[in-house]
Amino acid sequence: MATADDVDALSVECRERATAVPAPPAQAPGWAPDRVPDRAAQWPLRSYLELGALPTAVGCARLHARQLLGEWGLRELAETIELVVSELATNSVRASGALTVSQYGERRTPGVLPVRLWLSSDTTSVLVRIWDGSDAMPERKVADPAAESGRGLLLVEALSADWGAYVPDGWGGKIVWCLVTNPLVD
Ligand SMILES: Nc1ncnc2c1ncn2[C@@H]1O[C@H](COP(=O)(O)OP(=O)(O)OP(=O)(O)O)[C@@H](O)[C@H]1O
Numbered sequence: 001m002a003t004a005d006d007v008d009a010l011s012v013e014c015r016e017r018a019t020a021v022p023a024p025p026a027q028a029p030g031w032a033p034d035r036v037p038d039r040a041a042q043w044p045l046r047s048y049l050e051l052g053a054l055p056t057a058v059g060c061a062r063l064h065a066r067q068l069l070g071e072w073g074l075r076e077l078a079e080t081i082e083l084v085v086s087e088l089a090t091n092s093v094r095a096s097g098a099l100t101v102s103q104y105g106e107r108r109t110p111g112v113l114p115v116r117l118w119l120s121s122d123t124t125s126v127l128v129r130i131w132d133g134s135d136a137m138p139e140r141k142v143a144d145p146a147a148e149s150g151r152g153l154l155l156v157e158a159l160s161a162d163w164g165a166y167v168p169d170g171w172g173g174k175i176v177w178c179l180v181t182n183p184l185v186d
Pocket residue numbers: 087091092095132134136137138139140141148149150151152153154176
């Protein structure tokens with residue numbers, strides 16, 4: 001049977017593992033400074049996944065999100081998170097397509113760019129953040145039933161409580177984020 005010391009040791013290990021998740025970069029000064037939920041930095045549930053910006057990344061990101069939400073006990077949000085992750089990852093992979101050098105802090109890496117996915121939760125809401133190396137910003141299209149594209153961000157907007165994009169401080173590229181809240185929780 002686990003002793004109180006075992007439980008303490010386990011919770012220290014869990015905290016250390018949580019802090020091992022690299023924090024997403026902060027916004028460069030002047031970029032919508034108070035829109036991203038800053039409190040998410042303190043949220044207890046955090047994950048990070050780095051993938052090559054290849055078409056297969058979308059399915060991997062989606063599957064990762066589904067598994068993770070199950071592990072976090074948030075199955076009721078899994079479908080929504082899968083959808084928004086899928087739309088944002090598709091956009092990021094597409095935007096990275098023509099790029100061959102990425103910058104991560106001081107480091108410049110040649111080759112296929114990564115896309116970086118952070119998911120975090122306070123156990124009721126989930127914040128999705130995706131970095132890609134393109135400096136172009138997402139542009140929400142006007143809803144047009146006849147259009148064959150331009151629906152992804154409209155879907156993200158409809159499914160999330162808030163969304164946005166920012167240029168990270170000291171990085172190339174940008175982060176697109178959205179916050180999904182559980183409608184059953186106040
Ligand atoms: N990560 C991104 N990097 C650069 N530009 C982006 C990014 N995400 C979106 N955009 C721009 O915003 C536009 C709207 O994105 P949205 O996802 O709504 O539509 P789409 O990707 O063009 O079409 P659909 O998602 O319906 O296949 C895109 O056409 C693109 O120009």
